[in-house]
Amino acid sequence: EAALLSLIPVARPEFIQDIEDNKSRCVLTALWVITLADEDLKEAIWGDDSLLQGWLEDFKPLLEMGEGDKVAQQVKRHFQQLLTHQRVVAQDEEALGRCLFTDEPIAFKNTISQATGLLGVKISAFSGRDNRPELLTSDKPHTVVSPVSLAEHKIHHEIQGGSKDGVPTLIYSPTTVGLFGGLILNTDMAAKSLFDLSRLEAKKGSVLYGHEIFQGRLRLAKLERLSDKTKDQVTQLRLLLTAARRTGRPFHIFRGLPTTQRAFFYYDAMPPLLKKLLGANALRLEQLPQALKQVELAQTFLENNNLGYEVLNRYVSSDTRLGAICLAWCVLEGKAS
Structure with a gap:
């Protein structure tokens, strides 16, 4: 290798010089010398569809790709179209x-x-x-x-981890709202949990008060695993609605792939029981207070041993709602027979 380089008046490229593996460095050096001797071979060795392209980037047109390789190629192609502002086809x-x-x-x-x-x-x-x-x-x-x-x-699942039976849910909210919404923001980049955005009692962790709630660059595009149990689902929905009201920012929750939504609060995979409770899985800003009252009432049903899921299920249906309200009133007043 040293004898060969001593006969060539041109300095060897730095990227070849920096290769630590002796065999690889010698092979690339030999290929580089060949291109110096014959310019016609330069494209065949160093070009986009060249020998080194196939060697270094593992492109095997004669071998059938596995399923993992096919997925990787499609994902790469998808993001190349996005990054070059092309229409995704x-x-x-x-x-x-x-x-x-x-x-x-x-x-x-x-x-x-x-x-x-x-x-x-x-x-x-x-x-x-x-x-x-x-x-x-x-x-x-x-x-x-x-x-x-x-x-x-x-x-999504790999990042979130946890139970194999669960599907991670994306909780998303824009960084700012309005044309001049970014002027008030500070340098706080800490991610806030639903509990931090909802609670009022000052304990360990971040508690938001009044004006500064609009100053932090709240990072909410994150994955969280929402519970499969009805009682926990009601609690999490209350936290989401409370956080949306306190921050004054839209909240969109996606279990499937995200889509553009105009609603202030949107939950694509809202459980059917809760969807019947609120009347829809998409809410406007002025609908949040009433929706929050409904969710708090559902919590009351579930936390009372004499009511529970059956009474809540009757309450969400318009045909049996009056009977459920009467039964709940009797139980809570201690007049149930």
């Missing part, structure tokens, strides 16, 4: 399949299975979901998910 816009999450065209035969490990995604033969074919003549499931959605769903 599917790999095959004429494909017959449709992604369960985004409705993106995808190969009809590219189905997922139980081994794919998409938590919370049903793969049974009959699920009644939109964009999901159901064949009466076959008991085999047919659920199609695009590679980008597959990667995002798995990364």
Whole structure:
């Protein structure tokens, strides 16, 4: 290597000089010398579709890529389009399949299975979901998910961790509201939990008072695991509504892929019982006080041993609401027989 370099009047490139592995450095040095001797070989060795491109970046056009490699290639292509301000297009816009999450065209035969490990995604033969074919003549499931959605769903769970049966939920709120909303912000970049945004009692942790609640750069685009138990779901919904009122900022909660919403408070996967309680999963700002009262009433039902889930279930239905209110009044007044 030293003898070869002594015969060449041109200095070896620094990126080759810095390679610590002797064999790799010698091979690259030899290839560099070849390009000096023959300019026609320069593109074949150093170009975009060259020998080194395949060697260093592991591009194997003659070998079939595994599923993981295909997903990685699609995700890379997706973000390249976003970063270069191009229109995001599917790999095959004429494909017959449709992604369960985004409705993106995808190969009809590219189905997922139980081994794919998409938590919370049903793969049974009959699920009644939109964009999901159901064949009466076959008991085999047919659920199609695009590679980008597959990667995002798995990364969500990997970041959050925890129970395999749970699906992490994205709690999102914009940093500022209004044209001049950013002028009041300070340098505080601490992430706040739902408890910090909702509680009034001054204990350990961050408690927000009055004016300074609008000064912090609250980072709320985070993943949290929301409970599957009704009682805990009611508590978490109360915290979310309280935080939205105290901060005066929109709160959007997504268990699926985020979408653009105009509502002040939006919860895409709100449990059916709570959706019936509030009347909708999307609320305007002026609807928050009444919604909060309804949630607090639901907490009263669940925390009283003589009421519980059954009375709450009767209360959320307009047909049985009056009877549930009468029963709750009797129990709380101590007049139940």
